[in-house]
Amino acid sequence: MKISIIRPRDLGEAEVKRWRDLQLTHPDLASPFLAPEFAIGVDRFRAECTVRVAVVEDATGIVAFFPYERGALGTGHPVGFGLTDLQGIIAPPGLRLNARALLRACGLGVWDFDHLLAHQPTFAPFHSVRRVEPVMDLSGGFDAFADKARQAAPKTHKTIRYKERKLGRDVGEVRYVFSSDDRADLRRLMEWKSAQYTRTGRTDRFARPWIVRLVQHFHETGFGVLSVLYAGDEPVSSHFGLRNGHVMAGWFPAYDLRFGKYSPGMIGHVHLARGCAGHGITEIAMGRGGKEFKEGLTSREIPIAEGRVARTTPGAGVHWLRTTPLNKARGAVLDNPALYKRADRVLKTYARLKGRAG
Template sequence: MKVTLVAPRELGTAELERWRALQRSDPALQNPFMSPEFTAGVSRCRPGVRVAVVEEGQDVVAFFPHERTALGIGHPVGSGLTDLQGIIAPPELRLDAPALLEACRLDVWDFDHLIAHQQTFRPYHSVERAEPIIDLSGGFEAYAEVTRRAAPKSYKTVRYKERKLGREVGEVRYVFASADPAALRLLMRWKSEQYRRTGRMDRFARPWIVRLVEHFHRTGFGMLNILYAGDQPIAANFDLRHRTTVAGWFTAYDTRFAQYSPGLIGNLRLAQACAEHGITEIAMGRGGKRFKEQLKSREIRIAEGRVARARLGAGLHWLRTKPVSVARNAALRDPRLYDRADRVLKTYARMRRRFP
């Protein structure tokens, strides 16, 4: 195994063509987070992004995009923002993971949304869970019929609220792939308010994330979709697209219209618009939200874990991250714990606003 470490901008045309060919070898790799555009985009904003080009003989057999931080700690590219992670390789390929880390000058590589069936990292899983998928391969009407049968009351309620929104606020319409930068800024403002309201870290308080989202919007790798009632924007989502697959990313709405469930209306409208534009799959991201269970068609398996070498940096990383990982996984396994943790975060957010 020969490993060459390069910055994403150093990949040539032949390497990028090979990357895309390897993507086609596994349907899971069609996800936008696994595309070279995502890695290259993050590298514009994060200096530690590298790609390990793995060769056997004369052939490139894999690409391993990763991000290196202090003390040799490695993460997936854009860690914290990605809903799918892994190595760009055929699913049956099994590399020596510790040797790969050594070639990348990493003491540890952690993951929390790894494609579970990839053989290279399979021995290092600590937890496996499901990621929901909306399947539009049969068109929107086929998907809607399956959803109606699976959750008839929920589907009927969403459609009723959509009609009510149209009557009381204005005609409901959906704009697919908007190029309006002002609408993107509005989405980010709504999302920041949601993060603060629920006690989560405000991702858009980090300038590099704002720059990344704006870059993807300008280049068309990211899609901004907006739900309107009359001339009033009600909800929006910013997603990534690679060929016929969309990965959900940021969704938010105007809380003044919360009674109409604009997020759910927007999700169904998104599915309809995607089907009309040749998209066959929407990856919804790791579970934890009940509405995803109502809308999903199927699931893929993802894993959390770490590969570590016997180094000081790996030990320090374990001490810092293990307690948080255990607590998060307990909440994700038990809906009651998840709801309790959600309420605690919201209470904390209210107290922080009241006593800044």
């Protein structure tokens, strides 16, 4: 095997075509987070770390791409770590590489992952936790999806329909714009999302200029799709997702808090499914997390894994001390609904107290 290291932005046309061909040939790789556009975009805007791609070749040509970020002391992460809901090596499902040899070629002492495609054999021995990511399956069209979803969670969908009718009566006729190219719509979504992060005690991703520029770039190039739900002339909720062919990755949903009693996020997700089905998208990956509403919209699940590959280096030891106890604690919370709700309440209380102190 020959392994070459290159910046994503320096990939040639033939290499990008091979990357896309691997995604087309193997549907499990179709996520936008695994697309060359995502790696190239992060490489362009994220200056805090080194973004690279390992191009793996054998006698037949290129067999795999391994995009990664390299930080201090040779600590590695998937590209866009903290923003991605699916990670992995872009390779045929049966390809098994020596993971530590791959890290050595990349100059990494450790590679830390938290949303890795669980079936990939190269990293299978290094899983510490396995979970699932929910998917909305639209391959049979919206009506077929909606029928199955209603049968699986009739109370949830009855509530959504009731609240949508009430929103229409109280505020104005409900309508949905599947794809908006208006920059003002994107700014409003980021403002709503920043307010939500602050309100719930989470880190505000849009306080980081490189993430703002990345999202704007994806919006301008069409790799990102911005959808808006209206009641009359009032924008009620928005969603910014990434599209790669027939797959949509949910990314940033947000809503106007004034309309919170109508569950605008739930209503928006149903309209998003309808819009996607009408625009050639056959699945929406909703991301891992403890959001209860996803249970009423989930058609199937993608197995994902959390873990780390490490070589015997000082940087790997420092990384273990810094991250492993925290990752275990976070995993325990995510896997226990009662703990998740309790942690969510603590974060919201902290946010309120912080806001008063400010």
